[in-house]
Amino acid sequence: MNSLKGIGTSAAMAGTVVAMRHLVNVDMVVLTVTIGLVAASTATYLASWRRFRRDRRIAGD
DSSP states (O other): OGGGTTHHHHHHHHHHHHHHHHOSOHHHHHHHHHHHHHHHHHHHHHHHHHHHHHHHHHHTO
């Protein structure tokens, strides 16, 4: 099964390239994806920070 390890990622990348060729407004798609990634990263960071603070409070540090 290790020989097929990266086939899903390769297929996803190929699908993205094909879809981007057919899009007219590529800049808007890139902007939307970038904003989505930044929002998801920020939410993940804030959740991690809250968890860290809660764990330290429970541990009594």
